[in-house]
Amino acid sequence: MEALNFNWNSVFFYLFAAIACGFSIAVVLTSNIVRMAFYLILALGATAGLFFLAGADFVGAMQLMIYVGGTLVLLIFGVMLTAKGPFISMKTSAGEWLMGAVVGGSLLAVLLAAATSVKAWQTTPDQPAQAQVTATRLGMALMGARVDSLEQTNAEQRRGMSGYLLPFEIVSVHLLVVLIGSAYLARPKKRAGRRVVGE
């Protein structure tokens, strides 16, 4: 029985992690843009699976909705770009490979260094890691209630600690402005005195 005494949670973790990593590599290696998007969907879906496995249902659903759903648009562009000829492949030159390797490799190095520097993750299986920091404070601050202001002893500084709702809204409105601007730029151009057919 000792041989079977593994944690089923870890099994699924390694399964999802392998899917995510494997298809991420496949995204890089394939030259067909639609397949690329398809592999990306699988990799991102497996990441959502990791979130669900960790009990972060909301983040998992968010991953499905925003990242996987956003890839939908990428996929549509891929189809539209390659629909002229049957299954056009993209050729990448050696220089592009080099640039990609440098950028990707440096990002990987940063992430690995960051991940191994977290104290709580350097535990052996005997002492399971305890999550000390949660996103609750951040969420509360987004709603306007800064709970960390309770720990701030300086009354002057405490008055300056407002919630993040206003900055968040400003960013949202900014995005809306960008959207309207792009719609304005992409509008069908009118000729003088005559409306374009199909408008």
Place this chain on the structure above:
Amino acid sequence: MAEFLKQYLAPEWLAYAVAALVHAALLINVVAVGALIFIWLERKVSGRIQDRLGPTRVGGKFGWLQTLADGLKLITKEDLMPDGADRMLFLLAPYISFCASYAAYLALPFADGWVATRLNVAVFFIIAVVGLEVFGVILAGYASASKWSLFGAMREAAQVVSYEVPLGMCVVVPVMITGTMDLVAISQMQAGWFTQWLVFHDPFTFVIFWVYFTCATASVNRAPFDLAEAESELVAGFHTEYSGLRWSIFFMAEYGSMFAVSGLAAILFFGGWNGPLPVTAWLGAAGEAIGLDSASTLYPLFHYLGNFLGMLNFVGKCVFGVTFMMWARWTLPRLRIDQVMTTCLKYCTPIAAVMFLGAVLWTYFIPGGLFIPNNYWRVNEGQITATPQPAEKPAEATPAAPAHAADDGRPSDDKPPRTASVDSSASFAEAAAGGHRGSP
């Protein structure tokens, strides 16, 4: 269930595996048998609407074995693939559609506690997953190397991406009123007479249900929004090149999604498993009347009976929703693509936005519903912590909140649980809007 099996199966993982398999098999059966019945029903309904009889021969008087015969025919058909097709994507596309449609059932409760996974963000999860079904359609259209398929797929893509916006707005309204995204909790809060159902909560929810149903019909690609498979223009749209079993899997996915969005409508607006009369409560009362308490052995039987009736209620509501979609399909002509977009952008989205605003104001000024007294949920459902008036809080209380929190010096844990649910519903609204605002 895993806890129950752990008593009998020695290794723990085996118990989990068996429990997972049982859940998965049950849900697969719901989708597959559901599709079997709905395809038969579709033929009968369309027949009656067009003044015909529909299938009458296979399996006795009503032709109820017709779908099985069709299925056998489809299995024996040759699995064809066009010469120029992208082989891998062509073969995989139907399964992607089916997986997306099937995954929605993981979070769909059929009765109190009868749910594969009880997620606290179930509404969000289902909306996210149902939207993924379109991937299979686009990949099928692309991989077929046929212009009809590609046209169908691109139409479907444009349609689904547009309709997710009003759909998300419609779903936010019940979430806002109940203060939770947990489908089980939303249903529990509508227990009692049919006047507790959220569709009768206020005039705005009544209107928004119809908007939801229109958008849901469009997002599962049903007529009058079935442009992706418009027979008169595109041969058969995205599945032109498919044959045999692979083709039928697309249909299983479609009927599965229809059932899933009808189920979501039933839970969000029509009380979920709660029938129009509080039969389950009467059963419990009857159990107590003949001297049963929760310790008695017969008590689980009554509980089970109540749950079973609840499931029948829920499935009945879903079937009604699907039948309603069929009725619409065989009554209304197919819209043109520009009419589809007009319906979405000029009607559904503004109506949904106005109704959302109206519902917010209603819950702020007249807490409680048309038939529900002000603090009904707080009084009657002690275990449900959410109160009926959460969502306008952040907007109103934002400037005051930090000072308030600082003044009386409460630690963050003292916050009422309502705040947490407000947090999730508000971010859901942002996500529903932001997912599309951000993507282009």
